[in-house]
Amino acid sequence: MKAKKIVYYEDALNDEFSGTKIKRIPLGNYKYYSNNIFHRALSWFLYWVIAFPILWLIAKVGYGVKTVGKKNRRLLRGQGVFIYGNHTQIIDAFTGQIFAARGKRTYIVCNQDTTSIKGIRWLVNMLGCIPTPENPAEAEKYKECIHKRIKQKRGISIFPEAHIWPYSTHIRPFGDESFSFPAELGTPVMAMAATYRPRRFLKSWPPKITLHLSRPFYPNMKLSLPERKKQLRDFVYDYLLDRAAEEENVEYIAYVKKKD
16 A cells, blocks of 8 residues: 655654644643542543443544454453553544453553643543643652552553654654653553554545554563663564564555655
């Protein structure tokens, strides 16, 4: 399949092509988690009864999401998990929850653009957005929240590429900063690679998504913390590279580096 569009980029680490332009609003008194029983009940209802079936339908019908490696989800029963994926769609915000950790309440680490959308901060909070901190006070609440969710045997979705490149078929470089928590806690990680397959019909439409789920990978707690972070990062990065290199992964948008 020949690419339908070419996008030129300058910085693989920082360029953003999602098309969203949101004015960032400070978190202020944002509650990373709540012990209020009514808040928790409403959050459960919105997540499982309202959002989950609607978003599943959008993903399956609109994007043709197919999951490979479903059996690996069973290996995560009774424990928390960090799910790392490449960032190629806005719907990445919920693919991890619906397909990678199905049956396990899962939260997503996001930037503060997500919590800055007017009128729905309360909703993204209820649905499990964990915004990255920008000051020490937020960092403490952020850490407490992550630890609490893993202790509850929940899932945490993270996209270390950070920025959305729609339909990108190559893996951008990323460091090991986002692997601190599983390395510290000894929590398994699962890699989730999104690739693209051509449509059988409506061939002029964008390709469908295939999600590849790895087996859980555990940090070697005999290594130092920096070594464990690198170990986890390399596992995820290599898995994403391997899946992205598969022949089925068709290029709908080609990303080309601008010449100096």
